[in-house]
Amino acid sequence: QKEVEQNSGPLSVPEGAIASLNCTYSDRGSQSFFWYRQYSGKSPELIMSIYSNGDKEDGRFTAQLNKASQYVSLLIRDSQPSDSATYLCAVRESSASKIIFGSGTRLSIRP
């Protein structure tokens, strides 16, 4: 069974600081990686996707991928209280069309 691992948290970060969320995956052949944000009581929404090694920036969000280490991360700069949510890492399997989700990291931004 292919796995996607995340620290469940909660991760508490002061407002204005950088929040760093990490994810490891077991399928070495995976090519597509995603970060979803899920507010309490709501459904997940895609915030970033990344396909090649290195960094991808979108506003305050930066996704980082290291396929050799099977590691993907999400950095949130200038953290805001509205960033408080659970962040789900998702990886598309190399051998199939399924996307495997991690169990999520709960992020709390304290004022």
Place this chain on the structure above:
Amino acid sequence: DVKVTQSSRYLVKRTGEKVFLECVQDMDHENMFWYRQDPGLGLRLIYFSYDVKMKEKGDIPEGYSVSREKKERFSLILESASTNQTSMYLCASAPGLAGGLGETQYFGPGTRLLVL
């Protein structure tokens, strides 16, 4: 905007009942998915469909079946509800890509099911 709707936000059923959860998307997406989400276990794929009348088992299909008679509608059926099927059920849809599933999944609001 992509819209995925689910028939109920909250549902309470008795053990042994047959339960239908409906999902409708309005973006002409080929691919549709049913997940359940439980604390500490994340999202687990129950079934998915890449075309009308086509279905594929996900990771936890036992106790469930699905139906996709029309492109926009994907139904999840609990044949005989049990207490261990109490969960949040999330439907998602994604556009198709040649040779594979679409990358971006759009989720519905979820149905919180309680089986007594």
